[in-house]
Structure formats: structure tokens, C-alpha cells
Amino acid sequence: MKHQTRKATRHVSQNEGLIFEKSSPGKSAWRLPPLDVPEVDTQKLLGAARRTDLGPMPEVSEIEIIRHFTRLSTWNYAIDLGMYPLGSCTMKYNPRVNEVVSRLDGLANAHPYQPEKISQGALRILKTLSECLVEITGMDAITLQPAAGAHGELTGLLMVRAHLHAKGDPRKKILIPDSAHGTNPATAATAGYAVENLKSNAQGMVDVAALAAQMNEEVAALMLTNPNTLGIFEQEIHKIADLMHAKGGLLYMDGANMNALVGKVRPGDFGVDLMHLNLHKTFSTPHGGGGPGSGPVAVKRFLEPFLPKPVVVSKADGTLGFDYNRPRSVGRVRAFYGNFGMFVRALAYIFANGPDGLRQTTEDAVLNANYVRKGLESAYDLPYPTPSMHEVVFSDKLQAKKGVRTMDIAKRLIDYGFHPYTTAFPLIVPGALMIEPTESEPKEELDLFVEAMRSIAEEVDEDPQMVLAAPYSTRVSRLDEVAAARNPVLRWKPKG
Amino acid sequence: MRYLPKSPADREAMLQAIGVRSIDDLFAPIPAEYRLERDLKVPRQMAETEIVDWFRERSRENGDGYAATFLGAGAYYHYRPVIIDSLISRGEFLTAYTPYQAEVSQGTLQAIFEFQTMISELAGMEVANASMYDGSTAATEAVMMAGRLSGRRSVVLARSLHPEYREVLSTYAAHQGMPLTTLPYTASGRIDLAALERAVTQETACVLLQSPNFFGTIEDVAAVAELAHKQGALLVVAIAEVVSLGILEPPRQADIVALEAQSFGVPLGFGGPYCGIIATRERYVRQMPGRLVGQTCDRNGKRGFVLTLATREQHIRREKATSNICTNQALMALMATIFMTIYGKEGLKELAKQNLAKAAYAAEQFGKHAKLLFQESPRFHEFVIQTSEDPHAINNRLLGHKIVGGLPLKKFYPELGNAALWCCTEMTSRTAIDTAVGFISESERGVRSAPEVDVEEVAP
Incomplete structure (x- = not known):
């Protein structure tokens, strides 16, 4: 390997088998206190319902568990280790005070059905976060119930449907730009709508003329991500909103890219009727290896009656409570009140930032993306030269001539000590490299990233075969995904 | 702002490198009339001590100190052994993304593979997914899955299913053209089998019940399975209390099991985040929603793990996906994995x-x-x-x-x-x-x- 990296150095990592392979009868990591009530005869109490064998569940000691999971953890890349430039994922720093406050006894051990008079703290958190998010989005009301972004999308479309149904105008279709995230069309189908694709124009934005032609009384809503997945702000957003509203349709905004807007512009001010937020993106709650998320949906006043129930209300005696009497509500989308632990974290993040911090955060996120763009635009093809907001999308057009595709470049980037960017998305860019640095990266880290990406571009010119076989520095080389899907092995089984 | 790693000089140098005069130039694409020219009306920037104090006060108002x-x-x-938080607080677990890039995500992937193994074993099923939002949405998605598998639309469910699970199901089913029939419980607290026999027809996609049910009563799953299967309907069993699986026979006669694994080391947390799961038989796996981890080999024949069967999922199949779910509850699944490992074969029973x-x-x-x-x-x-x-x-x-x-x-x-x-x-x-x-x-x-x-x- 000719090109060396300044960011990372290989070092030894521990081998570790599956936990089942360490198990043997008689080892244990638990001890229960003595039972203070009489022992029971399980056979007598349960009869045929009684279970006697738990199969090959592990039997190991506490130190083995600590080592097992610590070893596994060292095989992961993480924000805590370095830049995680996944586009549209907003992999920002996850503040540790968030973790501390979410574990306070009265919050972590609160039962969702405990009486309201001993739930005033939790209700106050729900209310305060709601007020902050309503202000940030420029909307009028909000539900915190959805458990993730896609769940928020569904909740939003159910509200669209309820609103149109109440007007006696149930519609059939949802318009979705071809640059959209896959959850948008999947959500529309779940909500019982047909999906109609909307083509982007040469600048990577909604083709307003095409929208005008496609918009009619059959269309319930347009689901629009803004900035879109190319990192481009939809500059004709007001025309888009007007077109939708003129024909009785609604404008839904996918807030996945809200990290480009907070404190600078509010969707409620540019014509959006409803939108979801991803607390696990914009508001710093940890991704945790794939979740949990939280997908609040903010709406304009006319949609407020349709919010999922319950909603938090101030009562006559000054206390807070839940209102279940919401006859026009779309119903429940989840048991209890949503991913409360994420609300605590998101609110702590807002407190730590304040209005000035939130604005500076957005500015730094956009600054970082443009800095990376500038650093890489002479080495990689930029299919849409339209100005970038918080992320930038290149294509592998130049490297593909040598047979090297976006996934190969991404794998090589691992050897340089970085997590890959998002590959092959959005779909409108063949061979996309989608890069979102977020505000959390210092200039030094961005410089190293740009240097690494430029170095890989040179490697592609000089020795494409080498890049094709990357990564070289990881515990495992490229894995056989085809075999995994053809003959799925989805669990461990004991031998014999 | 203490989370932002740049000095004013850094920002200036970067603006210069980009070739713009000020940060405002980068926001020029936003039409001027929509730009926010004032501060957001949110609380002012707080010190860490102030943040901790504010939440301590809320904690005190929230039943802290109840006996x-x-x-x-x-x-x-349930008690949460301390090593759960020691381990899940490691940044490599806490601050990692979904393990799409397998070479730098083997830790998360292997842990999920272990989770899938333990859950399918405890639930008496052949496979389990990497998690769903919670028990209520898992039960609902299990019903949608049964609809796809059976090609039928109507659903028969027990009134002794958690009332909020029933509400969630009815929210989703209304837009899927899936009529719901709710069956009463008898004086024994169990589903009315006579009513069930009458209600299940050749149109029934599935029967959905919970065991132990909302009243804590253990249902006669075998009898319900027989009545459902006789008409070609599938049986979906919801389990809201996974600790019960240490001493209760799992619903092996079921076709799909929808679980809530909160009891396995996930804090009560005023209702979430929790850990839903769907488990099923191997032959139904291609209609299962949610992420799945599979075992495979690398180029040198070394064992490794990857996200697999992605053609079920929204990022590949878009509107034809089995579900719109993307983000799941991975960190909660990790808590559950550690919990199950701590108690293990004997401890879960005790x-x-x-x-x-x-x-x-x-x-x-x-x-x-x-x-x-x-x-x-x-x-x-x-x-x-x-x-x-x-x-x-x-x-x-x-x-x-x-x-x-x-x-x-x-x-x-x-x-x-x-x-x-x-x-x-x-x-x-x-x-x-x-x-x-x-x-x-x-x-x-x-x-x-x-x-x-x-x-x-x-x-x-």
C-alpha cells in the first residue's frame, strides 16, 4: 500500500467467538435474593403450561460477559472514534449529559401508567420539548408518539388522510420525488395510498412544471425532503406549496435533513403543512447501532384535531395531564407515549445549545459540507453543481472508468480510518457518494477526510485492483452477502 | 457552544477555502423572505450543572423515591444488572450507526445474531428479527405479515389483548382493508373458544391473542392454534412479558410470535424506548418485516455477519417492501442480549x-x-x-x-x-x-x- 494514512494505525484486536461457544453448565453471572414468600409448586400452578428446558441459552460468568461484549464493541466504528460521514444520517456527537439525565431514577424508573400526580416531571418534559420543537419548526402543534422517522411519516399521512376524509374528499395518491428516501413510498403504501413518482429537474430539485402537470384532485400530498437528499434546498418551495394547496393537497416535509435548517429557517414559514423530525439525527440522541429513534410530527393548526392520542394538556388546577378524549384523532400509533428516553436527551441537547448554539450548529454543519465539497470537487464528479447545504453528493463517474465503484471507494476509506459515506443513494445519482460531515467535525478531521478521499482517487488511477479488494485493515475482509441471502443462517445452533 | 469544535479562525479559514465571504453566502439558496432573522424562542444556553439540576427537579416530581x-x-x-449500562454505554455501541458497512460493524452484527438466537430459542420459533419499535407495533406488523402470507384480510383478536395494542392495530388495519373482529373472554379470563370457532372462517388471515394475556392469564394456545389452523388461518401470539418465557412453554404452535422484550433489562422509562420483536418459522421469513442479521464468510473463509434478506426492506423495495420500518431498537436489543446472557439457562428459570x-x-x-x-x-x-x-x-x-x-x-x-x-x-x-x-x-x-x-x- 503506497498511500499511507495519517488518521489511523492498525492495532491488535481480540478474537471472540459466539457467547454460546463459551457456555458450559454450572457457570453463572446472576444471583437472586432469597425468596421472602413461600416457594411454589410450578407443576401444580402451571400444569401443561410449565416449561422445563430453555434450550441452549448461555451459561457464563460476569467477567466473561464483560470481555465478550467489550471485545465485540472494539470491532465497531463509532462517532466517538471519528468522522462518520453518512449522508442523510446526521451522525453528530451524542452528548453524555443526555445519558446521565435520562438515567435519573424518577425518569428511568417511571411507569407509563403511574398516576398523573406523580408524573408531573415527565409531563413537563413532554410539554417543554413539544414547545421547543413547535418553535423550531414554525408549526402549531406536535405529537411525540412515533418511534422513528418512518413511523412519523406514517402518522403524518394518517393525519392527511383523516383531514381529507373529514372534508369528504378522500384521495388516492401521494407524490414522491425520485430522490426520496425509501421509507417515503413504503409509508405511503402502508397508509393505503398509491405512489406516484415525481422527476427531479437538471438542478436536482423538484421540477415545478412537472409537478403542476401531475398535481390533481386525486393527490392527497407531496412528501418532500428539504433540503433534499442531494443536500439541495428546494428554492421554489413556495411555488411547490402553492401548487399543492391550490388543488387541495398537502405538503408533507420529511425532516431528515433538518440539521441544515434549525435556527435559520422554519418549514412552517415556507408552506409546509406537516413534517416529522428525527430526534436521533438533528437532536443528538444516539443511534445505538440502529436505534432507538424518535419521530415527532409537527403540524399546522388545522391538523391538530387529528393528532394521535393522548395529548398533553394543562388542567384547570395548573397540573399537566393526558387528554384521551380526542374524537377526531387518528388513534394510537404506539403503546404509551413514545420513546420518552429520547425526549429527555433531545431536550437536554436543546438546553445545552440555546438559540445561539442551535443556529451556530446549523451554520457549522453547512460550512463543513461545503468545505468537503470544495476539497473534493476536483477529484470526484459532482453531478449537480447546485449549492449544497449540509451534505454533498458526488458520483463515481470518473472512477467507474477504471472499474471502481462507489462501494469500492467506501471500503477503501475504511483503511484510512473513516467510516464510509452513504453509497448508492440517492437513486437519481448513479454510483452516488453521499457525504454529510455534520457540525461535530473539527477542521483537522475534515482535512484528513479530504486527504484520504483524494488519496483514494489517486489510487484508483494508479492501481484500481488494489482498491477493489479493500478493506485490508479490518478483522474480516468483504463478506459474501449473496451467500448470506441465498442460504440464510439467522441463528446459532448447537452441533449435532 | 461547547459541542462545536471550531475556533473563529477555523471558520474564517474554511470560508476562505470555500471562496465565500461569510456564512450567509452559504445560506443564499434559502429565499430571503423565509429566513429567520431572530433568535428561536427556546431556553437560553445552559451550563451542564443547570441541565442536570433541571432534570433532577423533574425526576423528583416524578415519583422518585417511591417504595x-x-x-x-x-x-x-425488573432489576437491571449494572453491567448492562456499563457495556451499552461504550461509545462503540452507543454511537454507531446501523451496521450496513459490515467490516466496521462486526460487534453490533454479532450481538444481534446472538439476540436473534436467544429470542428464537425462548419464543419457540425458528427465527427472530433484529427488533421492532415495541410490542404493540410488533403485534400489528405481525398481523400485516399474516395477511400477506395467507392472502386473506380479516383478523380475529382477543379482547384480552393489551388494549393499547388493540388500538394500534386498529389504527393500521383501517387503511389496509383488514376488518377486525374482537372476541370476548370468559369467566376463566381466557379467550372464548366457542366464539372463536364461530368467528374463524376461510376468510380469516389470522387469530391474534396475547399469553399471558392482559389479565396475566395464560391462554390455551394449543386449543386456539387448532381452531385457527383448521380454517387455514395463521396464529399470531403476542408476549408482553418475556420473563414469563423462563417458566412457561413458548407458543410453539403459533406461526408468528410478537414480543415486547422491555423486561429484559430495558428501563421502564415512562413507556419507551422499548424493544419489540417478531419471531416466526423459517419458511415465512421472506415476508417478515425488520432487519435481519445472517452469518456468512469473508474472502478468506472467515466467519462474519451481515444484514441480510434486504430485498424485504424499504431502502431496496420501496413501496413494495414488507414494512416501512427503518430505524429499529438496536440498543434496547443489546440490553436484552446482555440481560439474557447474565441470567442464562438457569437464571431465567429462577x-x-x-x-x-x-x-x-x-x-x-x-x-x-x-x-x-x-x-x-x-x-x-x-x-x-x-x-x-x-x-x-x-x-x-x-x-x-x-x-x-x-x-x-x-x-x-x-x-x-x-x-x-x-x-x-x-x-x-x-x-x-x-x-x-x-x-x-x-x-x-x-x-x-x-x-x-x-x-x-x-x-x-
């Missing part, structure tokens, strides 16, 4: 036994003073007590002694009158049980000798 709770009903108070014993003792003691419903069926760790007095009033007095009583059922099951659902776990002390029993006994004596008075409603 005992008898609440269950789909969210359970833990379940302690829960059973505590509830058996409590039910017996409560039953001496008030009416224990659904006595003839086996139970796990929840039971329904009917009192003469409104249970809100009894609970109100218990609260004065820092004890949270059982869940009054009038809101969900008005036909049960003054009934409440009580839950005991390994965390419930005999002292707390005896104290609560004392209040019930006092209430019954009081009601027999005094006229009824109005009471303040304190529970939802």
Missing part, C-alpha cells in the same frame, strides 16, 4: 419462578379480602382483584405510603367494575404486598360499614 409499584400491564419493573411465587402469594393474600377474578386459569405474575370500593380511592391512600397500587381497569374494561390489575415481580417485597393487602382489607371493612363517597381520580 414499591404494583403496576405492570405491558411495562414491567427469575421467572420468583415472579410466579411473589404473585401467587399476593393473589392468595388479596383473595382473602377481595374477589380474585379468573381463578380457574393458570397465571404468571399479574392478577385482577375486584373490590367494593373504587380502586382509585384505595390507590390514593396507598400513594400516601409511597406505594403505587394496581392499574384500575374501568377505563379499558368497564364491565369489570371496580377491578384493578396487580403485578408482582422479583422487585416486589413481601412487606409491600402485606401493606397493600392491609389497605384492601381496610377498604372492604370500611365499605361494608360506611356509605360510598366520591373520590378523586388519580390514575389514567
Whole structure:
């Protein structure tokens, strides 16, 4: 390997088998206190319902568990280790005070059905976060119930449907730009709508003329991500909103890219009727290896009656409570009140930032993306030269001539000590490299990233075969995904 | 701002490198009339001490310091061994993304593979997914999956399924053209089998029931399975209390099992985040929603793990996907994996036994003073007590002694009158049980000798 990296150095990592392979009868990591009530005869109490064998569940000691999971953890890349430039994922720093406050006894051990008079703290958190998010989005009301972004999308479309149904105008279709995230069309189908694709124009934005032609009384809503997945702000957003509203349709905004807007512009001010937020993106709650998320949906006043129930209300005696009497509500989308632990974290993040911090955060996120763009635009093809907001999308057009595709470049980037960017998305860019640095990266880290990406571009010119076989520095080389899907092995089984 | 790693000089240098004069130039694409020219009206920037103090105050207002709770009903108070938080707080788990890039995500991937193995084993199924949002959405998605598998639309479900799970199902089903028929429970607390036999037809996609059900009663899953399968319908079983699987036969006759694994080391946290899961038979896996981890090999033949069967998912199949789910509950699944590993084969059994014993003792003691419903069926760790007095009033007095009583059922099951659902776990002390029993006994004596008075409603 000719090109060396300044960011990372290989070092030894521990081998570790599956936990089942360490198990043997008689080892244990638990001890229960003595039972203070009489022992029971399980056979007598349960009869045929009684279970006697738990199969090959592990039997190991506490130190083995600590080592097992610590070893596994060292095989992961993480924000805590370095830049995680996944586009549209907003992999920002996850503040540790968030973790501390979410574990306070009265919050972590609160039962969702405990009486309201001993739930005033939790209700106050729900209310305060709601007020902050309503202000940030420029909307009028909000539900915190959805458990993730896609769940928020569904909740939003159910509200669209309820609103149109109440007007006696149930519609059939949802318009979705071809640059959209896959959850948008999947959500529309779940909500019982047909999906109609909307083509982007040469600048990577909604083709307003095409929208005008496609918009009619059959269309319930347009689901629009803004900035879109190319990192481009939809500059004709007001025309888009007007077109939708003129024909009785609604404008839904996918807030996945809200990290480009907070404190600078509010969707409620540019014509959006409803939108979801991803607390696990914009508001710093940890991704945790794939979740949990939280997908609040903010709406304009006319949609407020349709919010999922319950909603938090101030009562006559000054206390807070839940209102279940919401006859026009779309119903429940989840048991209890949503991913409360994420609300605590998101609110702590807002407190730590304040209005000035939130604005500076957005500015730094956009600054970082443009800095990376500038650093890489002479080495990689930029299919849409339209100005970038918080992320930038290149294509592998130049490297593909040598047979090297976006996934190969991404794998090589691992050897340089970085997590890959998002590959092959959005779909409108063949061979996309989608890069979102977020505000959390210092200039030094961005410089190293740009240097690494430029170095890989040179490697592609000089020795494409080498890049094709990357990564070289990881515990495992490229894995056989085809075999995994053809003959799925989805669990461990004991031998014999 | 303390999370932002740039000096003013850095910003200046970067603007220069980009070739713009000020940060405002980068926001030029936003039409001027929409730009926010004022501060957001959110609280001012706070110091860490202020943040901690604010949330401590909220914690104090929120039942911090209560001695005992008898609440269950789909969210359970179990002990969380300390090493769960030690391990999940490692940044490599906490701050990692979904493991799409397998070479730098083997830690998360292997842990999920272990999770899938343990859950499928405990649930008596062949495969389990990497998690769903929670038990209610898992049950709902399991029903949608049964619709796709059977090619049928109508759904028969038990009224003894968690009422909020039923609400979620009805929200989703309304837009999927899936009519729901809800069947009553009998005096035994179990689903009415005669009504079930009448309700299940050749149109029925699936039967959905919970066991132990909302009342804590263990259903006769085998009998229900037989009636469902006779008509070609699938059986979906929801399990809201996974600790029960340590001592109860899993629903092996089911086709799909929808679980809530909160009890495995996930904090109560006022209702979330929790850990839903769908488990099923191998032959149904291609209709299963949610992420799946599979074992495979790298180029040198070394074992490794990847996300697999992605053609079921929204990022590949878009509107034809099995579900719109993307983000799941990975960190909660990791908590559950560590919990299951700590207790393991013997500990899970003993833990379940302690829960059973505590509830058996409590039910017996409560039953001496008030009416224990659904006595003839086996139970796990929840039971329904009917009192003469409104249970809100009894609970109100218990609260004065820092004890949270059982869940009054009038809101969900008005036909049960003054009934409440009580839950005991390994965390419930005999002292707390005896104290609560004392209040019930006092209430019954009081009601027999005094006229009824109005009471303040304190529970939802």
C-alpha cells in the first residue's frame, strides 16, 4: 500500500467467538435474593403450561460477559472514534449529559401508567420539548408518539388522510420525488395510498412544471425532503406549496435533513403543512447501532384535531395531564407515549445549545459540507453543481472508468480510518457518494477526510485492483452477502 | 457552544477555502423572505450543572423515591444488572450507526445474531428479527405479515389483548382493508373458544391473542392454534412479558410470535424506548418485516455477519417492501442480549419462578379480602382483584405510603367494575404486598360499614 494514512494505525484486536461457544453448565453471572414468600409448586400452578428446558441459552460468568461484549464493541466504528460521514444520517456527537439525565431514577424508573400526580416531571418534559420543537419548526402543534422517522411519516399521512376524509374528499395518491428516501413510498403504501413518482429537474430539485402537470384532485400530498437528499434546498418551495394547496393537497416535509435548517429557517414559514423530525439525527440522541429513534410530527393548526392520542394538556388546577378524549384523532400509533428516553436527551441537547448554539450548529454543519465539497470537487464528479447545504453528493463517474465503484471507494476509506459515506443513494445519482460531515467535525478531521478521499482517487488511477479488494485493515475482509441471502443462517445452533 | 469544535479562525479559514465571504453566502439558496432573522424562542444556553439540576427537579416530581409499584400491564419493573449500562454505554455501541458497512460493524452484527438466537430459542420459533419499535407495533406488523402470507384480510383478536395494542392495530388495519373482529373472554379470563370457532372462517388471515394475556392469564394456545389452523388461518401470539418465557412453554404452535422484550433489562422509562420483536418459522421469513442479521464468510473463509434478506426492506423495495420500518431498537436489543446472557439457562428459570411465587402469594393474600377474578386459569405474575370500593380511592391512600397500587381497569374494561390489575415481580417485597393487602382489607371493612363517597381520580 503506497498511500499511507495519517488518521489511523492498525492495532491488535481480540478474537471472540459466539457467547454460546463459551457456555458450559454450572457457570453463572446472576444471583437472586432469597425468596421472602413461600416457594411454589410450578407443576401444580402451571400444569401443561410449565416449561422445563430453555434450550441452549448461555451459561457464563460476569467477567466473561464483560470481555465478550467489550471485545465485540472494539470491532465497531463509532462517532466517538471519528468522522462518520453518512449522508442523510446526521451522525453528530451524542452528548453524555443526555445519558446521565435520562438515567435519573424518577425518569428511568417511571411507569407509563403511574398516576398523573406523580408524573408531573415527565409531563413537563413532554410539554417543554413539544414547545421547543413547535418553535423550531414554525408549526402549531406536535405529537411525540412515533418511534422513528418512518413511523412519523406514517402518522403524518394518517393525519392527511383523516383531514381529507373529514372534508369528504378522500384521495388516492401521494407524490414522491425520485430522490426520496425509501421509507417515503413504503409509508405511503402502508397508509393505503398509491405512489406516484415525481422527476427531479437538471438542478436536482423538484421540477415545478412537472409537478403542476401531475398535481390533481386525486393527490392527497407531496412528501418532500428539504433540503433534499442531494443536500439541495428546494428554492421554489413556495411555488411547490402553492401548487399543492391550490388543488387541495398537502405538503408533507420529511425532516431528515433538518440539521441544515434549525435556527435559520422554519418549514412552517415556507408552506409546509406537516413534517416529522428525527430526534436521533438533528437532536443528538444516539443511534445505538440502529436505534432507538424518535419521530415527532409537527403540524399546522388545522391538523391538530387529528393528532394521535393522548395529548398533553394543562388542567384547570395548573397540573399537566393526558387528554384521551380526542374524537377526531387518528388513534394510537404506539403503546404509551413514545420513546420518552429520547425526549429527555433531545431536550437536554436543546438546553445545552440555546438559540445561539442551535443556529451556530446549523451554520457549522453547512460550512463543513461545503468545505468537503470544495476539497473534493476536483477529484470526484459532482453531478449537480447546485449549492449544497449540509451534505454533498458526488458520483463515481470518473472512477467507474477504471472499474471502481462507489462501494469500492467506501471500503477503501475504511483503511484510512473513516467510516464510509452513504453509497448508492440517492437513486437519481448513479454510483452516488453521499457525504454529510455534520457540525461535530473539527477542521483537522475534515482535512484528513479530504486527504484520504483524494488519496483514494489517486489510487484508483494508479492501481484500481488494489482498491477493489479493500478493506485490508479490518478483522474480516468483504463478506459474501449473496451467500448470506441465498442460504440464510439467522441463528446459532448447537452441533449435532 | 461547547459541542462545536471550531475556533473563529477555523471558520474564517474554511470560508476562505470555500471562496465565500461569510456564512450567509452559504445560506443564499434559502429565499430571503423565509429566513429567520431572530433568535428561536427556546431556553437560553445552559451550563451542564443547570441541565442536570433541571432534570433532577423533574425526576423528583416524578415519583422518585417511591417504595414499591404494583403496576405492570405491558411495562414491567425488573432489576437491571449494572453491567448492562456499563457495556451499552461504550461509545462503540452507543454511537454507531446501523451496521450496513459490515467490516466496521462486526460487534453490533454479532450481538444481534446472538439476540436473534436467544429470542428464537425462548419464543419457540425458528427465527427472530433484529427488533421492532415495541410490542404493540410488533403485534400489528405481525398481523400485516399474516395477511400477506395467507392472502386473506380479516383478523380475529382477543379482547384480552393489551388494549393499547388493540388500538394500534386498529389504527393500521383501517387503511389496509383488514376488518377486525374482537372476541370476548370468559369467566376463566381466557379467550372464548366457542366464539372463536364461530368467528374463524376461510376468510380469516389470522387469530391474534396475547399469553399471558392482559389479565396475566395464560391462554390455551394449543386449543386456539387448532381452531385457527383448521380454517387455514395463521396464529399470531403476542408476549408482553418475556420473563414469563423462563417458566412457561413458548407458543410453539403459533406461526408468528410478537414480543415486547422491555423486561429484559430495558428501563421502564415512562413507556419507551422499548424493544419489540417478531419471531416466526423459517419458511415465512421472506415476508417478515425488520432487519435481519445472517452469518456468512469473508474472502478468506472467515466467519462474519451481515444484514441480510434486504430485498424485504424499504431502502431496496420501496413501496413494495414488507414494512416501512427503518430505524429499529438496536440498543434496547443489546440490553436484552446482555440481560439474557447474565441470567442464562438457569437464571431465567429462577427469575421467572420468583415472579410466579411473589404473585401467587399476593393473589392468595388479596383473595382473602377481595374477589380474585379468573381463578380457574393458570397465571404468571399479574392478577385482577375486584373490590367494593373504587380502586382509585384505595390507590390514593396507598400513594400516601409511597406505594403505587394496581392499574384500575374501568377505563379499558368497564364491565369489570371496580377491578384493578396487580403485578408482582422479583422487585416486589413481601412487606409491600402485606401493606397493600392491609389497605384492601381496610377498604372492604370500611365499605361494608360506611356509605360510598366520591373520590378523586388519580390514575389514567
